[in-house]
Amino acid sequence: MMDWTDNHYRTLARLISKHAWLYTEMVVAETIVHQKDNLDRFLAFPAEQHPIVLQIGGSNLDNLAKATELANAYSYDEINLNCGCPSGKVAGHGCFGARLMFDPEFVGDAMSAIAANCNVPVSVKCRIGVDDRDSYEELCEFVDKVVSKSPTRHFIIHARKALLSGLSPAENRNVTASIRQGAHRVMVGRAAYNNPWNMLGHVDSEVYGMPTRRSSRRQILESYQVYGDSIMGQYGPSRPNVRQLAKPLLNLFHSEPGNGLWKRKADSTLRHCKTLESFLEETLDAIPNSVLDAPIGKEAYIEEGHFADMDSLLPPRYSSLTNGSCEIPALVTAST
Template sequence: MMDWTDNHYRTLARLISKHAWLYTEMVVAETIVHQKDNLDRFLAFPAEQHPIVLQIGGSNLDNLAKATELANAYSYDEINLNCGCPSGKVAGHGCFGARLMFDPEFVGDAMSAIAANCNVPVSVKCRIGVDDRDSYEELCEFVDKVVSKSPTRHFIIHARKALLSGLSPAENRNVPPLKYEYYFALLRDFPDVQFTLNGGITTIDQVTASIRQGAHRVMVGRAAYNNPWNMLGHVDSEVYGMPTRRSSRRQILESYQVYGDSIMGQYGPSRPNVRQLVKPLLNLFHSEPGNGLWKRKADSTLRHCKTLESFLEETLDAIPNSVLDAPIGKEAYIEEGHFADMDSLLPPRYSSLTNGSCEIPALVTAST
């Protein structure tokens, strides 16, 4: 989620959820290598964001190794290689992202190089297939090759294939059908590997339903960005069994405003600026009374505001106090049958999936 899950969004996400694993936006290896005198702009993050995973992209072994070595100094909790992005800028001209799934041998070598240059776990984010290379057998070959050639023991599986021509990145998130059966078959056929489920999950109840079906972890991307309060607000209690923060949106915004105004102009006169800092906030009142008016006021106020504090002072009167001061409440819904009878969806030769014990699940916030 380039230009989306940046430091500002992750700061907001961590204010809402203490325990969700956070993923960075994809950072291209060449950017890290060639900007090594300005790395803080791309890699630095507040300590409060732990646990956090750095996602990198690239197709050059030397640059992936160098980038990982430089990033290792920032103490991320995991390094992830993106093998799932279908964007033409990445999979086409860049020759990485989802296109890497065509070459599992290279991905295995890349993960070995990444692991050799960091002291944290490494993982791969991928699709279930690309173009006509979309059989379950081919997905197993990809996983098996990467596992055999590297220490990789964690895969984030977007349960759709990617189509590299004819579909936009947005269409690639909706048009290819979801095949959750591939994910659950991987759980059984690779018992020593951890798999995170991604794709089509838009509510916290779908997260908990998938965990009940045996999913190790669940990744939520755009749903957590487009509705952060309702999506992330229930993670600590529903997924981790921890007490829910009783913070209101007003309190969250007060903390975020202190963060925002303290870093404004940190990397030059316009980096970051008020508009960049406000961007993650625009969905905080999703479906609430006053949301439309607040967005209209935000649009006009951004034209002249110089601080985040002044922006909030000029716009928040559009939101009723009952919304601003209400603590997180259970507002998510369950989509009946969304994960029903998963065993029946498995390919015939991979039937009889059983749901054994699994590690503590994690909800993470990034997606391709």
Template sequence: MMDWTDNHYRTLARLISKHAWLYTEMVVAETIVHQKDNLDKFLAFPAEQHPIVLQIGGSNLDNLAKATELANAYSYDEINLNCGCPSGKVAGHGCFGARLMFDPEFVGDAMSAIAANCNVPVSVKCRIGVDDRDSYEELCEFVDKVVSKSPTRHFIIHARKALLNGLSPAENRKVPPLKYEYYFALLRDFPDVQFTLNGGITTIDQVNASIRQGAHRVMVGRAAYNNPWNMLGHVDSEVYGMPTRNSSRRQILESYQVYGDSIMGQYGPSRPNVRQLVKPLLNLFHSEPGNGLWKRKADSTLRHCKTLQSFLEETLEAIPDSVLDAPIGKDPCSEEAHFADMDSLLPPRYTSLTNSSHESSVLVTAST
């Protein structure tokens, strides 16, 4: 979610949901290391955003260690290494992102270095495979090696493989088939590890269906950006069993406007512009009456307005009060996720016989 889950979006997300865990956009380790005098630009966040996870990318052990040490001062709740991004800008330069899955030994060393330089849990986000290395056994070997070499006990599993040649990043989110059975087999074969399910989950009903099926946690990416009100608005009540934080989109916009105009006055010449602050709002009225007119007004208003307050005053007349003041309701796009009989789909059981020092392991596969 580079260029998407920035501070502005995360502020909006936290206004909608108090309890959802938020992830930063991926920050390259070298960026952190070489920007020591301007770290706040890349790492600072309001305290209200907790719980929050920093996702870093990189393939140099020294830089990953240094970046983690610098980031540790910002009190993130977890540090995550990206081993799943299929973008050519990532996978093809410096050999990180999804390409790291080709080298589980290195990822284990990297996670050990990251963990040694922070005082919070560490995790890995990965695919179920890359190119032709996409068997369940190879996925298990990746997890087993990382676990045996580091304190990593949390993996976020995007249940598609990545194809590094021939597909764009957008196509890599849609074309390779979802194999949820790989995820659920990991739950069976690594009972001491936490796994988060990612990929293809677009509604809160699908989140709950995944959890009922046994998923430890569920990560939602673009659906939470493309439809934040209907996706995040249900999280606190339906997942955590807690009251929702704000009762209407009008209330959320009032709070977000205070945030936006305050930081514009705080940072001087380097302050964010109105367009950057408006970007996370553009999907707040997804599929609602007035949404199309509001976006057209937004496009013209952004050419001249200087504050978030003036932008909202000029554009929100396009949205009916009945929409602005409506409480969160049933997502009209909701549908139950369909999980087939997983017992019949799970790949053969994978077992790992690891010695007590966790320095080496013997891998054994056996059919159930």
């Protein structure tokens, strides 16, 4: 999500979950190509963020190939092509994003070019359909064409159609859809940003079967503060400011006692504090110690089945989705 899943948010997410796959903001291929002398600004990330996927946007084969070649040096774990963004700047004037679903032939060529210029798996993020082209058969045809022309075997499907005429990106998020056959895995977007502790805190144990980190939010904030204040000292005039660093933290106490006061104090404090350490010192007294020091546990999200066994939802029909030519390990993404 552009302007949301930046390095700062991904650092916080990785402190909460060790195993969840993280995705970058969409980076336009032309940006990478034309800023090749300043690539760290767009592509660098701490090693701790692995596994991490770079999402690229674009509709020019040469630039997609060049951008991928440049990005390959940064050792991402996967390269993803955005075929799902409904923004007018992207799908309209930019002629990529969700509009690419109208041209599966091109997407297949694009994925072939991307795969040829990197040494990691490649994937496509798309919608269940666009405008009036939204039947299950048309979705299968899109997948089949891309698979037939490239080594792509991973499709992340946003469980909504995109309406490119007359709806803003925010209005597109209100278009409802159902998962007709099930999902193998689930991608979570805004819900993981708006409630990171509850949405990510159980991922390691409930999805990956690994031990949950027993860190408290106090410990996570201490680690994040070290990260934030250290990078403020590295980049000179272009360094991030405290407001940018604090932005991912503002939903860490979603629905908890003291959350309202914490946000009011944060708004006031961000107007004058110069370090992340001082920001936390001036605001955290709004949160009870019982909340700050509580480790991740079996809370309501688990009891309500928010992390059901996704493998059990995958129907046999998906094995023949492309006439046996591919296995699709992550077919559906949930948007929240």
